[in-house]
Amino acid sequence: MLRFFFWALLIINAILLSFNFGLFDNMFENTREPLRMKAEKNPDKIKLLNANEAQDLIDAQTKKAEPILACLEVSGFTAAEGKSFDEKLKPLALAERLTRTELAEVATNMVYLPSLGSKDAAEKKAAQLRKLGVTEFYIVQDQTPLRWGISLGVFKTPEAAKTHLANLAKKGLKEAKLAPRSVSAAKINYRLENLNEEEKQAIIQIKSAFPQIQSQACKSSSE
Structure with a gap:
């Protein structure tokens, strides 16, 4: 039993040490990279407008639609x-x-x-x-x-x-x-x-x- 606990603690410490040294980063890189590239190609789709900017955009579109009398x-x-x-x-x-x-x-x-x-x-x-x-x-x-x-x-x-x-x-x-x-x-x-x-x-x-x-x-x- 003591031998079992010894090896379990040894494996857990090895895993934690591997995370600290970034040995598992490559395992998640393939999933993070496409998301990053998509965001870079479509920055306008993720840009957030504040309330004033949103109202200005609405006003501009409304004014454009109104005929000049x-x-x-x-x-x-x-x-x-x-x-x-x-x-x-x-x-x-x-x-x-x-x-x-x-x-x-x-x-x-x-x-x-x-x-x-x-x-x-x-x-x-x-x-x-x-x-x-x-x-x-x-x-x-x-x-x-x-x-x-x-x-x-x-x-x-x-x-x-x-x-x-x-x-x-x-x-x-x-x-x-x-x-x-x-x-x-x-x-x-x-x-x-x-x-x-x-x-x-x-x-x-x-x-x-x-x-x-x-x-x-x-x-x-x-x-």
């Missing part, structure tokens, strides 16, 4: 132009995103055709204007020397009136004249908010049919 102001329409613009906007179904305002504006420069002498002559001339593609005009009927003449537009500045006069000449209407005349005219302005890129481009295309109209970017009321 635009705001446009389109201004300077006459009543007739505004009505036409309204019809062209209907397919976009902008609803509460569209604000339409009407302002009284005093214009002092008038492009016109002198009196044609009678209502019939003025209406005949009006039909000729439509054939030339001129649609913005009205027959003057007040008791002035211009009665039965035709107003082709009133403008705040002489430069704008001259530009309109030149455009009419290009269409073949060369007898139009320019004169000072104070007229209070309603101008219609539009504010269009929260437009996606497709809607914005559609409005720009519609606006191109009104060369005298100005447009500019604006800030949405929700910003």
